[in-house]
Amino acid sequence: MNAQGNSWDCLVIGGGIGGMEAALTLGDMGFRVLLVEKEASIGGKMILLSKVFPTLDCSSCISTPKMAATASHPNITLWTYSEVKSVEKKGNGGGSSGFNVTIRRKPTYVDPSKCTGCGQCEKVCTVARPDQFNASLIARRAIYIPFSQAVPRKAVIEKSGTSPCSNFCPAGLPAHAIVSLMRNGKTEEAVKRFLDDSPFVGTLCLLCDGFCEMRCTRGKRDGSPVPIKSAMWHLTRRFEDFSVGSGAGARSGRKIAIIGGGLCGLTAAYILGQRGHSVTVFEKESKVGGRIRRKIEELKISAGIFEKSIEQIASLGVEFLLNKNISPDEIAEIRQSFDAVLLAPGSEKEPQEWLGKNANTSRYFQEEAKIFVAGHFVKPDATLAEVAGHGRAVARLIDEFLTTESLKTSTDIRSFKLVKGKKTSEGLRYFFDDFEAQKAMSRCLDCGVCCDCRECEKACPANAIDFNMKAQDVTVSVNAVLLATGFRLFDPSEKTLLGYSSYPNVITSMQMDRLLAPTRPYNAVLRPSDGKLPGNIGMVLCTGSRDITIGKASGSSQTIRGNRACSRICCMYSIKQAQLIMGALPIAEITIYYIDIRAFGKGYEEFFEQARGMGTHFVKGRVARIEEAKNNDLYVYYEDMEGKGGLKRAKHDLVVLAVGALPERVKMTVLGNPLETRLKQDSIGFIKETNENIEPGCTEIPGVFVVGTACGPKDIPDTVVHAGATAAQVAAYLKQMRAV
Amino acid sequence: MKDSKNLPKILVFSTDTISDPGIDLAGSTHMDYPATTYVISVPCSSGIDPRWIVYAIEEGFDGVFIAADGTDCPYLPDCTDRTGQIVAMAQKMAEEKGLDPRRLKMAAICSVCSESFVSHMERFAKTLQGLGTEK
Numbered sequence: 001m002n003a004q005g006n007s008w009d010c011l012v013i014g015g016g017i018g019g020m021e022a023a024l025t026l027g028d029m030g031f032r033v034l035l036v037e038k039e040a041s042i043g044g045k046m047i048l049l050s051k052v053f054p055t056l057d058c059s060s061c062i063s064t065p066k067m068a069a070t071a072s073h074p075n076i077t078l079w080t081y082s083e084v085k086s087v088e089k090k091g092n093g094g095g096s097s098g099f100n101v102t103i104r105r106k107p108t109y110v111d112p113s114k115c116t117g118c119g120q121c122e123k124v125c126t127v128a129r130p131d132q133f134n135a136s137l138i139a140r141r142a143i144y145i146p147f148s149q150a151v152p153r154k155a156v157i158e159k160s161g162t163s164p165c166s167n168f169c170p171a172g173l174p175a176h177a178i179v180s181l182m183r184n185g186k187t188e189e190a191v192k193r194f195l196d197d198s199p200f201v202g203t204l205c206l207l208c209d210g211f212c213e214m215r216c217t218r219g220k221r222d223g224s225p226v227p228i229k230s231a232m233w234h235l236t237r238r239f240e241d242f243s244v245g246s247g248a249g250a251r252s253g254r255k256i257a258i259i260g261g262g263l264c265g266l267t268a269a270y271i272l273g274q275r276g277h278s279v280t281v282f283e284k285e286s287k288v289g290g291r292i293r294r295k296i297e298e299l300k301i302s303a304g305i306f307e308k309s310i311e312q313i314a315s316l317g318v319e320f321l322l323n324k325n326i327s328p329d330e331i332a333e334i335r336q337s338f339d340a341v342l343l344a345p346g347s348e349k350e351p352q353e354w355l356g357k358n359a360n361t362s363r364y365f366q367e368e369a370k371i372f373v374a375g376h377f378v379k380p381d382a383t384l385a386e387v388a389g390h391g392r393a394v395a396r397l398i399d400e401f402l403t404t405e406s407l408k409t410s411t412d413i414r415s416f417k418l419v420k421g422k423k424t425s426e427g428l429r430y431f432f433d434d435f436e437a438q439k440a441m442s443r444c445l446d447c448g449v450c451c452d453c454r455e456c457e458k459a460c461p462a463n464a465i466d467f468n469m470k471a472q473d474v475t476v477s478v479n480a481v482l483l484a485t486g487f488r489l490f491d492p493s494e495k496t497l498l499g500y501s502s503y504p505n506v507i508t509s510m511q512m513d514r515l516l517a518p519t520r521p522y523n524a525v526l527r528p529s530d531g532k533l534p535g536n537i538g539m540v541l542c543t544g545s546r547d548i549t550i551g552k553a554s555g556s557s558q559t560i561r562g563n564r565a566c567s568r569i570c571c572m573y574s575i576k577q578a579q580l581i582m583g584a585l586p587i588a589e590i591t592i593y594y595i596d597i598r599a600f601g602k603g604y605e606e607f608f609e610q611a612r613g614m615g616t617h618f619v620k621g622r623v624a625r626i627e628e629a630k631n632n633d634l635y636v637y638y639e640d641m642e643g644k645g646g647l648k649r650a651k652h653d654l655v656v657l658a659v660g661a662l663p664e665r666v667k668m669t670v671l672g673n674p675l676e677t678r679l680k681q682d683s684i685g686f687i688k689e690t691n692e693n694i695e696p697g698c699t700e701i702p703g704v705f706v707v708g709t710a711c712g713p714k715d716i717p718d719t720v721v722h723a724g725a726t727a728a729q730v731a732a733y734l735k736q737m738r739a740v
Numbered sequence: 741m742k743d744s745k746n747l748p749k750i751l752v753f754s755t756d757t758i759s760d761p762g763i764d765l766a767g768s769t770h771m772d773y774p775a776t777t778y779v780i781s782v783p784c785s786s787g788i789d790p791r792w793i794v795y796a797i798e799e800g801f802d803g804v805f806i807a808a809d810g811t812d813c814p815y816l817p818d819c820t821d822r823t824g825q826i827v828a829m830a831q832k833m834a835e836e837k838g839l840d841p842r843r844l845k846m847a848a849i850c851s852v853c854s855e856s857f858v859s860h861m862e863r864f865a866k867t868l869q870g871l872g873t874e875k
Contacts, residue, residue, distance in 0.1 A: 061812070064851035068757030069814035072783075148768060149761040149851045518852035523769055 007477040008034040008077065009734050011101055012484055013084050016044020017063060017716060018708025019484030020070045021723035022730070027075035029731050034476060035070065036103055037080045039132075041150035043067050044486055048133060048147075050516035052716055053576040054607035058518060060149055067151040081106045081156055085473065087481060087704075088671040098479045098737075099670070099703065107469035109157035109450070110143070114464035117145055117153040121456035121465070126180040127446050129158065131521075135511040137528075138521040142450045147519060155464075157456070163448035165212035165228055170386040170416040171204055171267075172393065173197050175212040175228050176444070177453035182231055183441035186455075187434050191238050193453055198388060199270045199309040200263070200292070202236030205229050206428075207295055208385035211416060217447050226444050230429040234437045236305050244308070244315045251317075252276040254402045257338040259326050260345035262290030263384055264375030266313055267391025268342055268398070273316030275399050280338070281318060284325040290346060291376075292384055328354045331371070340372065340398050344391070347376035364394045365401075365411040372398055379413065386416055479737055480703050480730050483668070483679075483687060484723075487661040487709040490544025490563075497625040498543065498657060504529040505632050505654050509539075509573060512656045516580045525584050527654040529632035533585055534654035538636050539574045540623045541594045542566075545660025565684050567660035568713045571598045574658045575608055578616040591617040591650065593638055601715065621648075626655055661713035663687075670701050677701050687711045697726025705730050747776040748802035748868035750861065753788055754781045757814060759807035759849035759857075766854035773861040784815050786822035790830035793844060794837060803843045803868045804830075807857065810848025820848070840871055 012023045015037030023033045035042070046052075047067065049059035071078050082105045091097040110121075125141035133140075133147045143157045161167070165175035174193060181190040194201050205228075212228040219225025254277045258265045261283030269279045281288065288310060296306050314320070326334070326345070331354065335341050343354060351359040355369055361378040365371075374390035376382060382390070390413065401407055431437040457465040489510055492500040500506045505527050507515075515525045527534045544550055548562030571594065578590045597618065599608040612618060620642040627635045634655050640648045663685035670677045680688040680700055687706045690698045697705045707726040708719040754760040760781040766773065778801075782788060785808040793804045806823060813819035823846060831841035845864055849857050 058850070058852060060852045061850040064758055064761065065809075065812040065814050071757070072814055148764045151757060153761070518854070519765055519769075 006474065008032045009478070010034070010480045010482055010730055011036065011084075011099075011476070011478040012482045014044070014484035014486055014710070015039075015042030015070070015078070015080070016484060016486045016708065017046040017066065018486065018710070018719045018723045019044070019482075020066050021720050022482055022484060022707050022727045023070055023076050024066070024073060025724055025727035026730060027073045029727075031075065031731065031734055033076045034478065035076055035078050036082050036084060037078070038083050039146065040081050040108070040144075040154070040156040041067075041146040041152065042070060042078065042080060043149070043151065045510075046716060047149060048135075048510070048514065048517065050513050050518070050520075050580060051576060053572045054601070054603040056576070056579070060517070060519060064149050064151075067149070071151045078152075079103065079105060080152060081108055086671060087668060089677075089703075090477070098477060099481055100475055101478055101481065102473055102475045105472045105474060107159075107471050108154070109159060109465060109467055109469050110155045111464045111466050112152060112154045114462045115154040116462055117155065118461065119145055119155075120459045120461060121155055124455040124459040126177075126184045126186065126453050126455060127449060127451050129446070129449065134521050135508065135514045137511055137514055142446070143456045149519070157450050157465075159448060159450035161448050163446070163451065164215035164217060165226075166448070166452065168211040168215045168416065169389070170208065170211055170383060171198060171388040173205070173232075174452050175232075176446070176448060176451040178235070179226055179228060179231060179441045179444045180446070180451035181453050181455075182234075182434075183438050183444060185434065185438055187235070187238050187437070189453070189455065191235050191242060194232075194235060195312065196274075196454075197271075197392060198267055199312040200267070200388065201239040201305070201309065202233050203292070203296060203301070203306055203309065204263075204385060204388055205232035206299070206301065207292065209383065211385075217445050218443050221445075227429050227440055230431065231437055231441060233428060234431045234434075236302075239308060240302075240305060242308070244311050250276050251278065252402070254278065254339045255280070255337070256340045256342065256398060256402075257282065257334050258342045258344060259331075259334075260290070260343070260375065260377070261285075261288035261320060261322075262344060262346050262375060262387070263292045264344040264377075264387045264391040264394075265290075265342065266310075267388045268344065268374065268395040269318045270313045270316065271392055271395035272398060273313065273318045277399070277402065279316075279318045280321060282321050282324045282326050284323065284345075286322055288320055288322070295384065335371070339402055342372040342374065342394060342398065343377055344373070344375035344394075345377055347380035349377055351378055362413055363411045364390075364397055364413060365407060372401075374413075379415070383416075389414075389416075479734055480705060482705045482707055482726065482730055483666065483699075483710050484707045485664045485666050485710045487686075487713060488664045490550070490659040490662050492543050492657045492659055494550055495543065495547075498540070498623070499626045499628065499634075500657060503626065503628045503632065503634060505534075505634055506626060507654065507656055509570070509577065509656055509658045512577050512581075513573070516577060516584065525581060527632075532653070533588075534652075535585075535587060536589045536651070536653045537581060537591070538634070538650065538652035538655045539578065539590065539592045539658055540626075540636070540655060541570055541574055541592065541658045542622070543570075543657040543659050544662065545570065546595060547660075563660060563662060563684060565713070566598060568598070569715050570658040570660060572601075572604055572607070572715065574656070575599075575611045575616070577656065578611050579614060582614050582616070589617070590615075591619055591652070593619050593621055593623050593636070595620070595622055601717070661709065664710065666710065668704075670704065679704065682712070686713075695729070696722060697729045703733065705733075746869075747774045748865050749800065750774065750777045750803050750805055750864060750868070751796045751801045752777055752779040752805045752807055752861075753785060754779050754807040754849070755785050755809050755813075756781050756783050758809040758812045758851050759785075759853075761851045762849045762853040763807065763857050765852060766857050769854060771854055771858045773858045774865045776865075777861055784813060784819060785809060786813075786816060786819050786826065788823070788826055790826050790833055793830040794833045794839070797834060797839050797843055798837070802871075802873065803845065803864055805860065805864055806844075806846040807849040808846055810850065812848075812850055842867060842871060
C-alpha cells in the first residue's frame with residue numbers, strides 16, 4: 001500500500017485507544033496513516049484494564065478487535081517499538097507544507113518475519129525484569145512477548161547497551177552472561193558460553209586485575225561488587241571434567257598462519273578454528289602458551305586446567321608447529337601460502353623490524369603489508385587479559401576479511417586503563433558448591449538488561465534471534481502529525497506518607513486493575529505481603545490529583561508544581577473496582593475515602609448508587625497518612641468530615657491508592673524556518689488545544705493535532721469521541737492541503 | 741495425561757488475533773483442558789474451507805471446533821454469518837459421507853475467553869466420547 005515510499009498523509013504518535021481510533025477513522029476515510037508506538041505492542045493502557053465503567057464490559061475483549069483492525073488495515077502502517085526523534089517543518093514554514101519526521105526504530109533483536117510468538121525464548125532467558133504490562137506485580141524476561149493479546153505478538157529483547165562488567169572486560173568476555181547463567185544454576189552452560197569467546201576458562205580471569213568487578217554497579221551502590229572473578233574461577237571445576245569438543249564444524253577451506261603461540265595467538269587460533277578456518281600456529285619454543293603458561297606455573301595452579309584449554313584449541317583442528325623460530329624475512333614467503341597472516345610473536349620482537357618504518361601499532365591491520373598484528377608485539381605494556389582481548393578482536397577481523405574481502409569494522413586497538421585509586425578486585429572467594437555461587441551471583445543488577453547469554457538463540461526454533469540488529473533512524477514525510485501520547489499515572493512513592501514504597505500492601509489502582517483483569521497474574525485477588533485474600537480493603541482517592549504538594553520542583557522550568565486538577569477517572573474506576581472486588585471476594589468490606597464523588601457521565605451516577613447499594617462504604621475525608629500495623633496490615637489516618645469530625649484511624653488488609661492522571665512528558669519542538677515552535681502546554685503540562693470548546697484536537701502549530709488524554713485526562717468513551725472529532729479535523733486539513 | 745488415549749482428538753481452528761490469544765491465555769494461566777486438543781490458527785474463521793473439516797474427521801480427528809471471532813472480527817462485520825455458512829456446508833458434506841454432523845462445533849471465543857474455551861472443550865470432549873469413534 002505504501003506506494004509513495006516513505007511518505008504518509010498522517011503520522012499518529014501513540015498506539016493507545018485514542019491513537020488507534022483516530023488512525024482507524026482516518027484510514028477508513030482513505031488517508032494513509034503511519035502509526036508509531038514506543039512499546040512492542042499497541043493497545044496502550046486500555047488493554048491492561050479489567051473492565052470499563054459503567055457498562056462493565058471486558059476491556060481487553062473490546063480493545064483486541066481494535067488492535068487487530070489497526071494492524072490489518074490496508075491504509076495503516078504500524079511501526080511498534082519505535083520513537084519519534086524530531087519533527088521538522090518542510091520548506092520555509094509558511095502555510096501547509098508538511099513535515100519531515102525522524103523516527104528511531106529500536107532494535108528488537110528478533111526478526112519479526114520469523115518469530116511465531118511461541119514463547120520458547122522466555123522459558124530459557126536468564127534475566128528477570130518487572131513486567132510493565134502487569135504494573136510490576138510479576139516479572140517478565142529480558143526477551144518477552146508483551147502479553148498474550150499483543151499486536152503484533154512477537155518477542156523483543158530489552159537491551160540497554162552492554163553491561164559495564166562485560167564492556168570493560170579487556171579479554172572481551174561476556175561477564176554478565178556468565179553471572180546470569182550461574183545464578184540460574186546453569187553452570188554447564190556458563191562454561192560453554194565462556195568457551196564461545198576464549199578457551200582459557202578460569203585461568204585467564206585469575207591473572208586479570210578484575211576490571212569487571214571494578215565497574216560493577218552493585219559495587220558502586222553498596223561497596224561490594226558481584227564476585228565475578230571468583231565465579232569465573234568456580235567454572236574451572238566444571239571445566240576440569242568437561243568433554244573436549246569433537247572438532248570444528250563446517251570447514252571454510254581458508255588457511256591462516258599465526259606467528260607466536262602465546263595467549264594472543266592461541267586465542268585468535270581458537271576463535272578462527274571455531275569459524276571453520278584452518279589455522280597453523282608457529283611457536284619458537286617447545287610448548288605453546290608463552291607468558292601465561294609461565295605465570296600459571298609460577299602460581300602453582302593446577303596445570304591440568306591450562307592443558308585442557310590447549311586441548312580445546314587443538315580439537316578445532318589448529319596445527320601447532322613447535323620449535324619454529326620465524327625471522328622477519330620469512331614472512332613474505334608465509335604470506336604467499338596462506339590467506340591471512342597474524343603476527344603475535346610477543347614483546348621481544350620489534351614491529352619496525354618486521355613491518356618496516358611505517359608500522360602502525362595502534363591498528364590491528366597493516367594496510368601496506370596486508371598483515372594483521374596483535375598482542376604484546378604491538379602493545380608491550382598490555383596486561384594478559386588485554387592480550388587475550390586482542391586475540392579475540394583480531395580473529396573477528398580476520399574472519400570478516402576472509403568472508404567479505406573487506407574490513408568495515410574499525411581496526412583500532414582499544415586500550416584499557418585501571419581507575420586510579422580504585423580497588424580492582426575483592427580477591428578470590430571459593431564457593432563451596434554451585435548453589436553458593438548461585439546465591440552470590442543473584443546480587444547482579446542486570447545493568448544492560450539482556451546479558452548476552454544467548455540461551456534464546458539456542459532455544460528459538462525459527463532462528464529469529466539476531467543480535468546484530470541496530471537501531472535505525474528513518475526519515476519520513478508526512479502532511480500532518482497527530483499526537484496520541486496519552487497520560488502517565490502518578491507515582492505514589494513521591495508521597496512518602498502514604499507508604500507506597502515502604503509497605504507491601506499499599507498498591508496502586510493500576511495494580512488492582514491487573515489483579516482483577518481476565519489476564520491477571522495470579523488468577524485471584526491477593527495481597528502482596530503474604531498472598532492472603534484481603535478481607536478489608538481501603539481505597540484512597542485523589543492520590544496525586546487535586547493535590548498541590550506533589551511534584552517537587554526540580555529546577556527545570558518545565559516541572560509543574562502540584563496538580564490542582566481532578567483526574568476525572570479515579571472516582572469511577574475505584575467504584576468499578578469496588579464492584580468487581582465484591583464479585584471476586586464476596587466477603588470483602590470495601591471503604592472508599594473520597595473528597596467528592598465525581599460521577600458526571602451517562603450512567604455514572606447510577607453506577608455509583610449501585611456500588612453503594614452493594615455495600616461499599618463511602619467515607620468523605622482525605623487520607624493524611626498510612627502506617628503499618630501487625631502482619632503487614634495497615635492503619636489509615638483520615639479526617640472524618642461527614643461524621644462527628646476529627647482525625648480517625650481505620651484498619652485495612654490492603655490499601656489501593658487511586659492514582660491520578662498526569663501529563664506524559666512530551667516535549668515537542670517543531671523545527672524549521674524561520675523559527676522553532678514549541679508545542680504549548682496548559683498549566684498542568686498537558687498539550688494545549690487552541691480552543692477546546694469549539695476546535696477540538698487542534699494545536700497552535702498548523703498541521704499538528706492532539707488527541708485523547710495527551711491534552712487532558714479523559715475516560716475511554718471521551719477519548720474515543722475526541723479521537724473521532726480530531727480525525728475529522730485532520731481530514732479537513734489534509735483535504736485543504738490537497739486542494740491548494 | 742494418563743488416560744489421554746481415551747480422550748477424543750479435537751482439532752481447533754482459531755483466529756490469529758482474537759480467539760488464539762484467548763486459547764493461549766488458557767494455557768498460560770495453567771487451566772486444564774483435554775491434552776488431545778490441537779489448535780491451528782488462521783487469520784479469519786470465514787476463510788476456512790469446509791473440505792478441510794471433513795478431511796480432518798476422515799483422517800482420524802474425533803471432532804472439529806471452530807473458535808470464531810463472533811462480532812469481534814477485525815476484518816468483516818458479517819464474519820459470524822459467513823463462518824456459520826461454512827459450518828452448515830461442512831455438516832452437510834459430513835452427513836453425505838456418513839459422518840456425524842455433531843462432530844463439528846462452532847462458538848465465539850474472545851481474546852480473554854480462556855475459561856469459556858476450557859468449558860467448551862470439556863463439554864465437546866464429553867459429547868464426542870458419547871459418539872464413540874467413527875467406524
